[in-house]
Amino acid sequence: MASYYDDHSLEDPVRSRKSNSRQGAAGFSSLNPDLSHFMPREDLDDDDNNTNATSTASFQSGLGGVPAAGDFRRLAQMFGGFRVREESLGDEAHQEFLDNLISQLMDEAGASGKHGPPPAAKSFIRDLPFVPQSDVKRDEACIICNENFQENESKAGITKLPCKHFFDRDCIVPWLELHNNCPACRAEVPSDDPDWIKKKRDAELAKYAAEAEVDEDWMYS
Template identity: 55%
Template sequence: MAAPDRYLNLARMFGEFRDNDEGGSEHQQFLDNIITQLMEEASANATGPPPASREFIRRLPVLKASDTNQSCTICNDEFAEDCELTRLPCKHYFHRECIKPWLELHNTCPMCRHELPSDDPSWLEKKREEDRKSASELKDMMMYG
């Protein structure tokens, strides 16, 4: 099965899960984001986001759960008291064992798509180009108002 077909099948599966889910709005938003990302990756030759940097994953903070009324939007299990959580820079919390496999494939938060560091050479080049463009625009603004 070609990669785009796999993404479409996954999107359909998550869509069915979303339609039958009795979870809250945060879980619904998570599923909508996953479906959207899978559909985008399935479109013409899309490769999707690169994996997050291994060093970034390794350095993610590990925290103990204190609010057991919240749940991990990946597995939908409530956080047990004193279970280990990981917080992404965008302030979304996940079980470490849930978020790590995601980050090994994507450099984005599965909830809000906040972009995270990557070691991927093409991603690094894209970031350098964005930095050059921003510096050039800033220089133009300072020179020409």
């Protein structure tokens, strides 16, 4: 019988972990897996950047570049790990939520991200607020991994988007490096993408023009 990962063309993190453990590498060993491959390294100088083009390719979305298909597949695999765990917990609503995110990511991987939302602005990700555990409810959990904030020992901490949804930073930062929206409510956040900026500016101009037309009609009615 095919596994969830086989059905979704994802690498099984359990098999990957066993393989990596033979080589002394860390695998998918916790509910919040190692996300170092998503995060840009500031300690690399120009020579290192030139000699590590392959290892830093997955950082392009976080550095203002065009997301690669592998970025979407890696995030889908990460969410797949959360999804498999939910099967034993019986939270069908959260399983469906993760299924939708994984399907979107795999579709974007096939399209190289060209038809999806752009990455969030680098400055927005950098300035995400740190929320202390005391500021969240005792039963509140990260929308993505579904881990209770009070019980989660993630070193990255908790953050909140402008739409008021709370997340483990480990979960939301990789998403924002590929999408400028909340995965729960789809509220948009700023992006550095020039097409997105132009679209927002055109929408604001159209709104102002419509409001001015209404005001003019009211004055002369």
